[in-house]
Amino acid sequence: MWNIVTELFREYMGTGLIVILYLISLAYLWVREQRKYARILLVIVPVILLLLFFNPLFARGLYHLVGDEIYYRILWLLPITVTTAYAAATLYGRLTGRRKTVFALAAAAGIVVSGSFIYKNPFFQRAENLYHVPDSVVHICDAILEPGREVQAAFPLELVQYVRQYEPTICMPFGREMTVERWNRWAGLPDEMEKEVIDLSRLAPLAKEEGCHYIILPEEKEVIGKTSEYNWEVFLRTDGYVIYRDRDFDLKY
Amino acid sequence: MAAVLLLFAVPVFVGSLFQKNVDHYLKGIIFQWVSGQLFLWACFQLICVPMILLEMSFRYVIIWYSAVLALSVLAAAFLAFRGRRKAVSLSLIKGADRRQSVLLWLIFWAVLGFQLVQAVRMTYRDGDDAFYVAISSITQDALTMYRKQPYTGFGTELDARHGLAPFPIWIAYLAEITGIRAVTVAHVVVPVALIAMTYGIFYLLGRFLLRGKREPLPLFLIFTELLVLFGDYSFYTAENFMIARSRQGKAALGSIVIPVLLLLLLVLLRQLQEGEKILVKYYVLLAAANITGCLCSTMGAMLCCLLVGIAGACGAIAFKRWKILIPMAVCCLPDVCYAVLYLILD
Numbered sequence: 014m015w016n017i018v019t020e021l022f023r024e025y026m027g028t029g030l031i032v033i034l035y036l037i038s039l040a041y042l043w044v045r046e047q048r049k050y051a052r053i054l055l056v057i058v059p060v061i062l063l064l065l066f067f068n069p070l071f072a073r074g075l076y077h078l079v080g081d082e083i084y085y086r087i088l089w090l091l092p093i094t095v096t097t098a099y100a101a102a103t104l105y106g107r108l109t110g111r112r113k114t115v116f117a118l119a120a121a122a123g124i125v126v127s128g129s130f131i132y133k134n135p136f137f138q139r140a141e142n143l144y145h146v147p148d149s150v151v152h153i154c155d156a157i158l159e160p161g162r163e164v165q166a167a168f169p170l171e172l173v174q175y176v177r178q179y180e181p182t183i184c185m186p187f188g189r190e191m192t193v194e195r196w197n198r199w200a201g202l203p204d205e206m207e208k209e210v211i212d213l214s215r216l217a218p219l220a221k222e223e224g225c226h227y228i229i230l231p232e233e234k235e236v237i238g239k240t241s242e243y244n245w246e247v248f249l250r251t252d253g254y255v256i257y258r259d260r261d262f263d264l265k266y
Numbered sequence: 267m268a269a270v271l272l273l274f275a276v277p278v279f280v281g282s283l284f285q286k287n288v289d290h291y292l293k294g295i296i297f298q299w300v301s302g303q304l305f306l307w308a309c310f311q312l313i314c315v316p317m318i319l320l321e322m323s324f325r326y327v328i329i330w331y332s333a334v335l336a337l338s339v340l341a342a343a344f345l346a347f348r349g350r351r352k353a354v355s356l357s358l359i360k361g362a363d364r365r366q367s368v369l370l371w372l373i374f375w376a377v378l379g380f381q382l383v384q385a386v387r388m389t390y391r392d393g394d395d396a397f398y399v400a401i402s403s404i405t406q407d408a409l410t411m412y413r414k415q416p417y418t419g420f421g422t423e424l425d426a427r428h429g430l431a432p433f434p435i436w437i438a439y440l441a442e443i444t445g446i447r448a449v450t451v452a453h454v455v456v457p458v459a460l461i462a463m464t465y466g467i468f469y470l471l472g473r474f475l476l477r478g479k480r481e482p483l484p485l486f487l488i489f490t491e492l493l494v495l496f497g498d499y500s501f502y503t504a505e506n507f508m509i510a511r512s513r514q515g516k517a518a519l520g521s522i523v524i525p526v527l528l529l530l531l532l533v534l535l536r537q538l539q540e541g542e543k544i545l546v547k548y549y550v551l552l553a554a555a556n557i558t559g560c561l562c563s564t565m566g567a568m569l570c571c572l573l574v575g576i577a578g579a580c581g582a583i584a585f586k587r588w589k590i591l592i593p594m595a596v597c598c599l600p601d602v603c604y605a606v607l608y609l610i611l612d
Contacts, residue, residue: 050581061580094468099476102483102485106476106479120489134498177418189417
């Protein structure tokens with residue numbers, strides 16, 4: 014348990030530099046903060062929380078209750094941002110003349126160097142529209158949705174997480190659960206759809222089994238087999254994807 | 267326009283209920299905004315969870331929560347009229363110290379503006395949205411709550427465990443009332459409001475902690491901005507959640523509820539130290555913050571209780587005011603109820 018908890022703390026700290034700045038701020042406030050109430054909340058409570066976080070008995074009990082994925086959130090109770098900023102602002106207030114400016118610039122530089130700019134995170138992208146889902150999803154969903162009823166469609170894995178955020182009337186035989194490796198739910202239809210070369214003799218029966226009105230495949234993928242043999246037709250080509258319509262499934266009630 | 271009304275004007279108006287006798291350094295429109303929103307969130311949680319567990323239609327949530335919203339506004343208007351108080355205090359503007367460094371304030375506003383523009387312009391690819399945002403979209407479309415699988419759309423048994431923290435349903439409510447698609451409310455409207463509110467809370471914390479020292483306040487805020495903007499040193503930080511996943515309840519827990527609890531506990535401990543009487547409405551706010559924690563995340567109940575419990579115990583010991591533990595425990599009761607429900611339903 015100790016190893017798991019320390020590993021979690023290490024992951025939370027990242028490079029550890031911001032946490033070091035926080036610990037320095039904590040030590041500074043321990044020495045300089047005169048008001049008891051502020052000392053309690055900014056210094057003593059965080060220390061107790063840290064002792065609890067690393068306490069194997071507490072960790073075991075809570076781990077059991079909330080699971081391993083969210084135990085780290087106890088660390089959110091440490092007011093890292095507020096304490097560090099407050100300590101820096103207090104120190105700034107005590108200085109005079111040019112020292113003030115020098116300190117403010119040095120502290121700001123310290124934070125910039127210690128941290129990592131959030132918008133440089135590779136998961137951040139320029140939004141393509143006000144829905145914050147890819148344009149391709151918007152165009153495909155708008156093309157296949159049927160007013161007044163739900164539609165079943167199989168999407169490539171790179172799109173599944175966006176589809177039902179944008180259009181909840183489009184149902185899918187598999188969704189985001191297939192994209193999470195640790196959930197290990199990889200199976201049949203998505204497996205066939207993600208292959209480099211699509212074999213319709215294998216894909217079409219699986220799609221029919223799931224009752225898919227539409228199957229969406231990337232345009233660049235090679236497809237083996239005649240769509241007409243499976244009563245499929247090309248419904249639309251858009252944004253680098255081909256939408257196939259299975260005529261075996263009627264869309265009219 | 268309707269979004270501004272729901273996310274700013276109404277909470278500010280309702281927040282005037284908590285403005286009287288509030289700490290001098292908290293007085294102003296920002297405290298009204300935060301306290302009003304906390305109160306409304308708590309009401310939403312208390313209305314919504316029973317309806318989810320009873321598998322009622324989302325329509326009832328809309329009706330009942332709208333009624334509570336209207337009643338709260340009426341109550342605020344009535345009190346404002348009776349006491350000839352201004353429902354919206356502009357003390358923040360009036361009290362602005364002209365000697366404050368204009369440059370530092372300009373930097374703060376510019377960086378805040380940058381973050382708000384980025385919240386609209388940029389998107390963070392997060393798989394959890396496929397769950398939370400889809401729930402908001404389903405709720406707006408089908409009027410059912412937690413009875414469809416968000417990933418696939420198939421009908422399912424009630425997902426009561428997630429239903430205990432119905433932050434996505436609040437987003438669906440905003441979407442339904444404003445007429446904007448839930449996906450846009452979740453990805454654009456809510457992040458802008460919540461990021462701004464987080465800095466509002468930092469402002470209140472700065473004002474309270476620095477107590478009248480106006481000069482370092484903008485610097486304090488700039489440092490908070492830097493720590494947030496450069497908070498991507500780890501995937502797990504509350505700062506990362508605040509900017510990258512602000513539409514998810516857990517982000518609101520880390521960047522709004524926990525800082526607000528810190529602020530309320532600071533006020534409480536200060537009043538204990540000064541031997542001041544603690545007003546009932548203060549406890550109402552503390553309870554509202556705790557309940558909002560439950561609205562945001564199922565983990566919220568535990569985190570809020572932990573923070574309030576430790577801080578309350580420290581305060582009681584340090585200031586020898588043991589009686590304070592009773593109302594604080596009462597404030598945590600809703601969390602305990604939700605936690606027990608969670609354990610039963612899990």
